Amino acid sequence: MRLHPLTSLAAAGSTAVITTAAASWPVSLTVIAAAVGLSFAQGAARRMLPAAAVILVPLVLSLLALHGLFFPEGTTVLAQWGPARVTAQGLQFALERAAQLSAAVLVLLLGSFTVSVPDLVAVLSTRGVNARFAFVLASTLTLLPAISSRLERIRQAQEARGLVIRPGIPGRVAAFRWQAVPLLLSLVEEAGTRAAALQARGFGSAGPITSYRQVLDSPVQRWARVVLLLAALAAIVFRLWQPTAGA
Amino acid sequence: MVQTPPPALAAGIEKFVFPGETEPVLAGISLTLVPGSLTAVLGGSGSGKSTLGRLLAGWLLPGDGGTLTGFFELAGTTVRFTGTAADPQIDPGRWGRQVGFVPQDPAGALSTVRVTVAEELAFGLENAGVDRASMAGAVRDTAALTGLAHLLDRDPATLSGGQLRRLAIGCAVIQRPAVLVMDEPFASLDTDGAEVLAALVRNLAQDGTAVVIMSQRAEPFLHTADTWLVLTGGTVAATGTPAEIVAAGALEMAGVIRPRPLTVARPRAGVDYQSAVNGPTALELRDVSFTYRRTRRRGWFKSQPGPPADPVLHGLSLTLDAGEILAVTGPNASGKSTLLRHLNGLLQPTAGSVLVQGRNIGGHPAGQVSRDVGLLFQQPRDQLFERTVEREVRFGLGRDGLAADQAVQRALAAVGLDHLAGRHPAELPASQQRLLALATVLARRPSVLALDEPTVSLDGPGLDRLDRVVRSTTADGNAVVLVTHDLDYARSIAHRLVCLEAGRLRGI
Numbered sequence: 001m002r003l004h005p006l007t008s009l010a011a012a013g014s015t016a017v018i019t020t021a022a023a024s025w026p027v028s029l030t031v032i033a034a035a036v037g038l039s040f041a042q043g044a045a046r047r048m049l050p051a052a053a054v055i056l057v058p059l060v061l062s063l064l065a066l067h068g069l070f071f072p073e074g075t076t077v078l079a080q081w082g083p084a085r086v087t088a089q090g091l092q093f094a095l096e097r098a099a100q101l102s103a104a105v106l107v108l109l110l111g112s113f114t115v116s117v118p119d120l121v122a123v124l125s126t127r128g129v130n131a132r133f134a135f136v137l138a139s140t141l142t143l144l145p146a147i148s149s150r151l152e153r154i155r156q157a158q159e160a161r162g163l164v165i166r167p168g169i170p171g172r173v174a175a176f177r178w179q180a181v182p183l184l185l186s187l188v189e190e191a192g193t194r195a196a197a198l199q200a201r202g203f204g205s206a207g208p209i210t211s212y213r214q215v216l217d218s219p220v221q222r223w224a225r226v227v228l229l230l231a232a233l234a235a236i237v238f239r240l241w242q243p244t245a246g247a
Numbered sequence: 248m249v250q251t252p253p254p255a256l257a258a259g260i261e262k263f264v265f266p267g268e269t270e271p272v273l274a275g276i277s278l279t280l281v282p283g284s285l286t287a288v289l290g291g292s293g294s295g296k297s298t299l300g301r302l303l304a305g306w307l308l309p310g311d312g313g314t315l316t317g318f319f320e321l322a323g324t325t326v327r328f329t330g331t332a333a334d335p336q337i338d339p340g341r342w343g344r345q346v347g348f349v350p351q352d353p354a355g356a357l358s359t360v361r362v363t364v365a366e367e368l369a370f371g372l373e374n375a376g377v378d379r380a381s382m383a384g385a386v387r388d389t390a391a392l393t394g395l396a397h398l399l400d401r402d403p404a405t406l407s408g409g410q411l412r413r414l415a416i417g418c419a420v421i422q423r424p425a426v427l428v429m430d431e432p433f434a435s436l437d438t439d440g441a442e443v444l445a446a447l448v449r450n451l452a453q454d455g456t457a458v459v460i461m462s463q464r465a466e467p468f469l470h471t472a473d474t475w476l477v478l479t480g481g482t483v484a485a486t487g488t489p490a491e492i493v494a495a496g497a498l499e500m501a502g503v504i505r506p507r508p509l510t511v512a513r514p515r516a517g518v519d520y521q522s523a524v525n526g527p528t529a530l531e532l533r534d535v536s537f538t539y540r541r542t543r544r545r546g547w548f549k550s551q552p553g554p555p556a557d558p559v560l561h562g563l564s565l566t567l568d569a570g571e572i573l574a575v576t577g578p579n580a581s582g583k584s585t586l587l588r589h590l591n592g593l594l595q596p597t598a599g600s601v602l603v604q605g606r607n608i609g610g611h612p613a614g615q616v617s618r619d620v621g622l623l624f625q626q627p628r629d630q631l632f633e634r635t636v637e638r639e640v641r642f643g644l645g646r647d648g649l650a651a652d653q654a655v656q657r658a659l660a661a662v663g664l665d666h667l668a669g670r671h672p673a674e675l676p677a678s679q680q681r682l683l684a685l686a687t688v689l690a691r692r693p694s695v696l697a698l699d700e701p702t703v704s705l706d707g708p709g710l711d712r713l714d715r716v717v718r719s720t721t722a723d724g725n726a727v728v729l730v731t732h733d734l735d736y737a738r739s740i741a742h743r744l745v746c747l748e749a750g751r752l753r754g755i
C-alpha cells in the first residue's frame with residue numbers, strides 16, 4: 001500500500017528529531033541502516049545516496065577535523081602536532097556526532113525522495129491551504145522534474161547538432177557547461193509563457209479549489225501521524241529536561 | 248425584423264503595440280462573434296493571427312503585454328482601452344472561464360504541474376472549485392470527445408505530437424467556455440483526428456459556443472465557416488463568407504495555403520520502388536524494434552518502472568538510397584517521430600540495427616551520428632535553445648571561424664532568414680522558427696536529412712523554401728526522409744510513400 005504523503009513526511013521528520021534528541025550511537029547506527037535499507041527497497045537508493053554523499057561528506061570531514069583535533073577534554077592523546085592533539089575521546093565524540101547527523105540527514109532525504117510529490121501537492125492544496133500558497137508550493141515541488149526534463153530536451157537538441165556526449169553520468173556532467181546558459185534562459189522565458197497559461201486556466205485565483213487526484217488515507221494512518229508527532233515532541237521535552245542524557 | 252443575438256465576444260482593435268516597439272502588430276481589426284458561429288481567421292506567417300488569438304483569450308494582457316487602443320465586449324460587459332495607465336485590468340482567470348484557448352504550441356497549454364492526462368484535463372475545473380464527481384464525469388466526456396480515453400493515465404510529457412494537440416483542445420473545451428479560440432488546431436492531426444476535431448467544433452457551435460479558428464491553411468472544413476477574416480500585416484485584408492473571399496482571390500495574396508490540387512501525376516510505387524538516382528545505400532534499418540520504458544513519476548524524479556508498454560516499432564526494415572526522398576505517413580502515435588529519433592541515435596533500438604552509410608551506429612553517441620544525419624524535430628521549440636538566430640545556426644559548427652561563418656550564411660540564405668540573424672528565436676513567428684530549425688540542420692550538410700512534419704506551420708512562401716531546400720539537397724546526392732500527414736504534399740515531392748502502422752512500414 002502507498003503511504004499517505006503526510007504520514008511518510010511525519011515518519012521521516014519525527015525519526016530525525018528523535019535520533020537527534022537521543023544522541024546515542026546505537027540508535028543512530030540503527031536508523032542509518034534502516035534508512036539505507038529502505039531506500040534500496042523503495043528503489044530510491046540510486047538517487048538518494050549520491051545526494052546524501054554530497055551533503056554528508058563535507059559535514060563529516062569538518063566534524064572530524066574540528067573535534068578530532070581540538071577536543072580540550074580529551075585525555076588519551078594519540079598524536080600531537082603543536083596545539084592540535086588527536087585524542088581518543090575527541091575522535092569518539094566526532095564519530096558519534098557524525099553518526100547522529102548522518103542518521104537525521106538520511107532519514108529526511110529518504111522521506112523527500114520517496115514521498116509522491118503529486119499526492120503531496122494534492123493534499124496540501126485542498127487542505128484549506130491558501131490558493132496562492134498552493135500555487136507556489138506546486139511550482140516549487142515540481143521545479144526539479146521540470147528542470148530535468150527541460151535539460152534533457154536541450155541536451156537532445158545539442159546532440160542532434162553534433163555535441164558528442166559520452167554515455168553515463170560523468171559524460172553528462174562534463175557536457176553540462178553547454179546546457180547551463182540555455183537552460184537558465186529557457187527557464188526564465190518559459191516561466192513567462194507558463195504564467196499566462198496557468199492564470200488563464202484559473203491557477204492562483206481566489207476562491208476554493210478542489211483536487212481531482214484522490215489520495216488514500218486511513219484512520220490508522222491518521223493516528224500514526226498523531227503518535228509520531230507526539231513522540232517527536234516528547235523526545236524534545238525529554239532532551240531539554242535532561243540535557244546530558246545519552247551523551 | 249429579426250433580432251440579432253448579442254455577441255458572445257466582440258473586439259475592436261484600433262491598434263496594438265508590443266512593449267518596446269513602435270510599429271503596431273495589429274491595427275484596424277473589428278470582430279463580432281455571435282453564439283453558435285464559426286469564424287476562421289486566415290493569414291500567412293507573421294500576419295498577426297497568434298497575437299490576435301492570445302489577446303482575445305486573455306493570454307496576452309493589454310498593459311503588461313503591450314499597448315492596446317480599442318475595446319472588448321465579453322458577455323455584455325464592455326472594457327475600453329486607451330493605451331494609458333488608467334486602463335482597466337483584465338483578470339485572466341475570470342476571462343479564461345468565458346474564453347477557452349488552444350495555443351499554437353500545444354505544450355504551452357499544459358500546467359506541467361500535473362502528472363497524468365486526466366489530472367491535466369481536470370486542472371481548470373479544480374481551480375474553479377468543481378466537486379470531484381462532476382470533474383470525473385467531465386474528464387470522461389471530454390476524453391471521449393477528443394480521443395484521449397485510452398491515455399488518461401499517461402504522463403503528458405510522453406505524448407506524441409498529435410496526442411498533445413488533442414490534450415490541449417480537451418483542456419480548453421472541458422470548461423465549456425462561451426467562446427473558443429484555437430490557433431492552428433489542425434496542425435499535426437491525422438485524418439481521423441481532423442475529423443474528430445471537425446465534429447467537435449460542429450457540436451460546440453450547435454450548443455451555442457462561438458468558435459474562432461486561426462489558420463494558415465484554408466482547410467476543407469473551414470469552408471463551412473460563417474465568416475472568414477483574412478489578415479495581412481496585422482490588418483484585415485478581406486472579410487466575408489468563404490465563397491466571397493475565394494471569389495475575390497484574397498487568399499493567394501495573403502499567402503494562405505489552399506490544399507493543393509495534384510498538379511503532376513507521378514509514377515507511384517510501393518516499398519520496392521527504386522529511386523531515380525539509384526545511388527549507394529544511404530541508410531538502412533534492419534528489423535528494428537523499440538519499446539519505451541514506461542516510467543511513473545514519483546518522488547522528485549521519474550523513477551519507478553511502470554507496467555511494460557506496447558512496442559512502438561516492431562521488426563521494421565527500410566533502405567534509403569542516396570538522392571532519394573521518402574515520405575512516411577501514418578496515424579498519430581504510430582511511432583513516426585520515434586522512428587526518426589532512431590536515425591541519428593537519439594534512441595537506440597531494443598532489437599535490430601540502424602546503418603548509416605553502411606556503418607552500424609549501435610553504441611555510437613548521437614552527437615557523432617548527427618554529423619551524417621540531420622534531424623528536424625517535430626516541435627521547433629525542442630530544437631532551438633540559443634539567444635540569437637545566428638548563434639543558433641552556428642552551434643556545433645566547429646572552431647574554424649571563417650568556414651563556420653560561411654556555413655551559417657549559406658544555411659540562413661537557403662531558408663530566407665539572413666535578414667534576421669540578430670533576432671531572438673523565441674520572438675519569431677512559428678513558420679520562421681521552423682525554417683530556422685531547418686537552417687540549423689542544413690548548416691551541417693548532413694548526408695541524410697530526417698524531417699518531422701516539416702510543413703506544419705509553414706505558410707505559402709515558407710513551403711516554397713522547404714521545397715527548394717529538399718530538392719536541392721537531394722540533387723546533391725543526399726537522402727531525405729520526411730514525416731507528414733499531408734498526403735498531397737508527400738505525393739508532390741517524394742519518390743516513395745510509405746505508411747507506418749502497427750510498428751511496420753507498408754507501401755501505399
Ligand SMILES: Nc1ncnc2c1ncn2[C@@H]1O[C@H](COP(=O)(O)OP(=O)(O)OP(=O)(O)O)[C@@H](O)[C@H]1O
Pocket residue numbers: 404405406407408409410435539540541559577578579580581582583584585586625
Ligand atoms: N518519451 C516517451 N515515453 C513513453 N512513451 C512515449 C514517449 N514518446 C512517445 N511515446 C509514445 O510512443 C508512441 C509513438 O509516439 P510518436 O511520437 O513516435 O508518434 P508519432 O507517429 O510521431 O505521432 P504524431 O503523428 O502524433 O506525431 C505513442 O503512443 C506515444 O504516446
Ligand SMILES: [Mg+2]
Pocket residue numbers: 407408409583584585625699
Ligand atoms: Mg510525431
